[in-house]
Amino acid sequence: MYYRIKPLKIKTKKAVGYNIKSLDSLYVIKDYYLKNNKPQFEGYSEDKEGEYLVGNAKWYNENNILLDSRDFNYKENTKSKFAFPKWPILYIDYKIATKSQFIGGIELCLDCENKNKLFLGLGFGVTSYNDTNYGLPDLHLSYNTAKFLFVKGGISDKHAYGLAGMTVLNLLDLGFGYSQPFNNNKIPVIKGFTFGATFRFSSNQKAYTQIRIM
Structure with missing residues (x-):
C-alpha cells in the first residue's frame, strides 16, 4: 500500500526540460510506501490523478531500488496509454463444479497502466474423475476493476466457464459462475455452478490495485 501527497503544478519546461505548446504546466506526482515512507513512484502528469504521464517516470520497490524508468512522449501519451506487458504473472487457480480443478500458469497484464486491469492467462492443471487424473489446459481473460470486482471467462479442451465476484x-x-461441458458423454464432465479462487504473484506492482491515501 502507498499514499500520495497532494500534487503541485510546475511549469512544463522545468519538469521535462522542454516547452509543449498546448501544455503550460504539469502535476508533480509522488507516491510513498505506507510502511516506510520511501518513494514508490515519481513522475509528471497532465492530470492530478496521474493517468496521463509526461516526461520521465520512475518506479521503486520498498527498499528504494529502481524497478523501472520510462519516458512518456506527450503526443504518444495522449493517443494511447497501452504498453505491451513486460512481466508475466504467475497464477494458481482452484475451481470446483462437479469436480475440483487445480491449475497453474502465467498471465499477461494487457492494460496495467489503467486502474482497471485486463489479464490474459494460459495454464495447465489436473482434475480427477472416477479415480483417474486428467490434464486440463486453461485459457482465460479476466477483467478486474478498481472497485474490487472482476468478471472472467475461460475455456479448456473439455468445457467453458464464466465467473464473477x-x-x-x-x-x-x-x-x-457456471461451467458448461463441450460433450456430456466424454469424461471428464465439468458442469454446473462453479466456485473459483485465483492467486496472483508478480514483481510488477502495477498489476495490483493500489490503495491510495491522499
Missing part, C-alpha cells in the same frame, strides 16, 4: 487488490479473486 470480488477481487482483493488483484492478489486474490473469489467468484461464482
